[in-house]
Amino acid sequence: MSAIALPRLMRIGAGALDELPLALAQLGLARPAIVTDRFLAGNGALDRLRAVLAAAGIPVRAFTDTIPDPTSAVVDMAAGFIRDGDHDCVIGFGGGSPIDTAKAAALLSIRGGTMRALKAPHQEDAPGLPIVAIPTTAGTGSEATRFTIVTDEATEEKMLCVGLAYLPSIAIVDYELTLGKPRRLTADTGIDALTHAIEAYVSRRASSFADGMALAAMRSIWANLRTACDDPGNRAAREGMMLGSLQAGIAFSNASVALVHGMSRPIGAHFHVAHGLSNAMLLPVVTEWSAPAALPRYAACAVAMGLAEAGEGDEAAVGRLVEALHRINADLDVPTPRAHGLDAVKWDGLLPLMAEQALASGSPANNPRIPDVRDIQDLYRRAWGV
Incomplete structure (x- = not known):
């Protein structure tokens, strides 16, 4: 139910x-x-x-x-x-x-x-x-x-x-x-919406209703994100992004987000990084770590985004998904925390607190692979200089 x-x-x-x-x-x-x-x-x-x-x-x-x-x-x-x-x-x-x-x-x-x-x-x-x-x-x-x-x-x-x-x-x-929103804002908010859709679909609280919204959102966002960034006046791309964002919002409101969001919020709070950008910094690394616990789910994301064929092996499809997430960050100039200029000493010093705050938010408990504090600190370290 x-x-x-x-x-x-x-x-x-x-x-x-x-x-x-x-x-x-x-x-x-x-x-x-x-x-x-x-x-x-x-x-x-x-x-x-x-x-x-x-x-x-x-x-x-x-x-x-x-x-x-x-x-x-x-x-x-x-x-x-x-x-x-x-x-x-x-x-x-x-x-x-x-x-x-x-x-x-x-x-x-x-x-x-x-x-x-x-x-x-x-x-x-x-x-x-x-x-x-x-x-x-x-x-x-x-x-x-x-x-x-x-x-x-x-x-x-x-x-x-x-x-x-x-x-x-x-x-x-x-x-x-x-229409006309700048490239950086379009990229960061667009990957934020994509993260909503992916996390809603792989969430432990997923449902058939939320699944349909999440998959539709992934199709629309992935097909239009690069165009919306490169051609800010493109009405069809902007419409596709807006609809995908709405569908992703409906999906995660009813299935919840997971580890990416749990880890993203402390980055925003302590370093004042925009929410969409901090999600984008984390999405490839967290997806790669989480995927072994839900290969069929992540493979379905790859199929919805047009990255893999239906019936392709789950491991191959998930490999394409992780590769594509890294690639779109590069294509849209999403910086790592290090490249964004965050203070390395402060980052390392705050890892225990950020990991505790991430867990306390409750979102990591929805993740297919549930982390502990040490796992989250390790993921922060991986994301630092990917």
């Missing part, structure tokens, strides 16, 4: 943003607070969103101070902003960080308390304000997930928070919002 959780409404495709007022009206919502970042506030994207809402007579207030890797302090500020207005919903507009901030603030604005009290294994299902997610990158899939990630400044821990409270009621998935 599988328990599936999805947004109540989704608008998908070119021009979907223009249907936001209709989607709000369908759920009886009329007083949104927007949570976004300064970049979107300054490049005209927020103005476009405001105009769509204004044309429908919907008043708007916007919190624009979200930051990459949102912290508890920023979430508290956003929650206070929401409480200060007469709002009946919260719109998260941007990449994963603004949407994660919106999710957490929508809950805290009603519930109060701290995000530390809500970190996994706690599960928060009691709703806060309804959440509307409008992604402007094709990567996190946060518009369809029951997760949010918030960093505790005191401990430099990226806290995974889980529950239906964080699942958006409405997802507006308009690939036109990603």
